[in-house]
Amino acid sequence: MKEPEASEYRIARLRERLADEEISELGVQIDMRGGYVHLWGTVSTTACRSEILRIAETELGGLPVRADLTVACATAPERPEELE
Amino acid sequence: MIRVAAVGDIHLAPDSRGLLRPAWETLGDCADMLLLAGDLTRHGTVEEAEVVADEIKGLPVPVVAVLGNHDYHSDLQDEVAGLLERAGATVLEGEGTVLDVGGTKVGIAGTKGFGGGFAGRSAGEFGEPEMRSFVRYSRRCAADLARSLLDLREQGCEVLIALMHFSPVPDTLAGEPPEIYPFLGTYLLAEAVDEAEADLAVHGHAHMGTEHGMTAGGVKVRNVAQPVIGHAFALYHVPVGVRIDVPAVG
Numbered sequence: 317m318k319e320p321e322a323s324e325y326r327i328a329r330l331r332e333r334l335a336d337e338e339i340s341e342l343g344v345q346i347d348m349r350g351g352y353v354h355l356w357g358t359v360s361t362t363a364c365r366s367e368i369l370r371i372a373e374t375e376l377g378g379l380p381v382r383a384d385l386t387v388a389c390a391t392a393p394e395r396p397e398e399l400e
Numbered sequence: 401m402i403r404v405a406a407v408g409d410i411h412l413a414p415d416s417r418g419l420l421r422p423a424w425e426t427l428g429d430c431a432d433m434l435l436l437a438g439d440l441t442r443h444g445t446v447e448e449a450e451v452v453a454d455e456i457k458g459l460p461v462p463v464v465a466v467l468g469n470h471d472y473h474s475d476l477q478d479e480v481a482g483l484l485e486r487a488g489a490t491v492l493e494g495e496g497t498v499l500d501v502g503g504t505k506v507g508i509a510g511t512k513g514f515g516g517g518f519a520g521r522s523a524g525e526f527g528e529p530e531m532r533s534f535v536r537y538s539r540r541c542a543a544d545l546a547r548s549l550l551d552l553r554e555q556g557c558e559v560l561i562a563l564m565h566f567s568p569v570p571d572t573l574a575g576e577p578p579e580i581y582p583f584l585g586t587y588l589l590a591e592a593v594d595e596a597e598a599d600l601a602v603h604g605h606a607h608m609g610t611e612h613g614m615t616a617g618g619v620k621v622r623n624v625a626q627p628v629i630g631h632a633f634a635l636y637h638v639p640v641g642v643r644i645d646v647p648a649v650g
Contacts, residue, residue: 340411340442340470343607343627345577358607358627360411361419388626392423396403396430396635399600399620 323379327353330375339367344385356384402501402559402640403430405461407633408437408604409625411470412451421455423632428460430635432501436489437604437624438468438512438565441480449480453487462499463489466510468565468605492563494544496552504640506559507552509596511545513566513589513603514538517582541566542588549596558640562593562601562619571613572623573606590615599638 327346334341341364344357353376359365365385372381405427410420427434434456441448449471456463463484471480481491490497492510499506516523516538525535549560567573567585576584584606593601594617601615604625611628613621624634 340473343409345608360626361416363415389630390419390423390632392426392430393629393631393633393635396637398637400639 321377323348323353326376326379330372333371333375334368339364339371341368344368349382352380352382354382354384358386358388360388362387402504402506402638403432404435404561404600404602404636404638405431405433405633406435406437406563406602406622406624406636407626407629407631408468408565408602409439409607409627410436410452411439411442412455413442413448414451417451417454419455420632424455424459427633431461431633433461433499433506433508434459434463434633435508435561435563435602435624436463436465437563437602438466439470439604439625440465440468440484441471444471444473444476444480446476446479446483449476449483453483456484456489457487459488464497464499464508464510464563465489465491466493466512466563466565467491468512472512494541494548496548498552498555498557504559505555505557506561507549507555507557508561508563509545509548509552510563511541511589513541513545513564513568514586515566515583516586516588518570518585519587521582522587523582538586539588542586542592545589546592546595549592549598553596559638560596560598561638562589562596562598564589564601564603565605567603567606567609567621567623568593568601569613569615569621572603572611572621573609575608575610576606584609590617590619590621593617593619600636
């Protein structure tokens with residue numbers, strides 16, 4: 317009987333899929349922590365975040381996932397930096 | 401003092417239409433220019449570039465941009481650049497432009513740049529044709545940046561800014577996995593910036609990196625990738641003429 321695919325390969329394939337296909341997202345870090353697949357980083361929109369979580373679910377095939385993805389802030393900065 | 405607003409890696413697509421416009425419309429109050437450090441789209445499609453064009457059209461400050469690797473992904477980089485130009489931006493690749501800011505000539509030289517790694521741990525132009533062409537391309541980007549910065553200096557620019565997508569230094573990559581540094585930038589870009597004694601170097605590309613860095617020659621480097629700066633743009637006040645040290649006579 318075929319063994320379930322190693323989590324390393326599933327994670328690598330998820331990373332490739334996020335980079336290459338639907339959303340071209342290179343800014344998400346994915347690693348294993350305490351038996352969970354940990355997704356973290358900053359993405360451009362909330363729609364983008366939902367899409368990443370959807371793709372992760374299909375690609376990781378049941379591996380438990382914890383996500384800590386923040387959405388980039390689109391406001392003006394409070395103050396400038398004075399360069400000397 | 402020159403007020404520089406800059407951001408990269410905004411990765412716009414139809415679902416993010418209008419996202420940055422409200423903040424960018426305030427630029428007239430706080431900045432003399434907006435620099436875009438590449439990765440303006442997600443896949444480099446015409447549809448996505450049109451979203452970027454709508455965001456920048458009619459802004460109260462001049463917009464100067466370079467493209468990033470995402471903007472090349474559909475092999476439509478010329479079309480993407482053309483759309484941004486028609487919306488009023490100046491898109492640079494291996495060339496420079498001069499802005500007159502209240503009588504001060506500010507030169508901006510731009511290139512997407514490329515990878516290869518940093519001094520002591522970098523790729524060489526050796527071996528397979530693919531490897532040689534990778535390194536040759538990166539060298540060409542850096543050489544074009546050096547030449548355009550020096551041209552701007554000769555044209556009498558008092559402030560010189562280098563705009564790129566890939567990083568010239570490893571400092572601003574801190575937070576990224578060290579294994580991927582060679583894909584995030586090259587010291588060749590820093591060498592170009594130092595050769596021309598630029599006043600500021602601005603880049604994007606490294607979403608997990610940090611904002612502040614400096615070249616070996618002492619030029620300040622800022623990573624303005626939107627996830628790093630956490631705003632619609634970062635704002636820098638660049639002093640004019642501090643490098644000219646005139647001794648007092650008398």
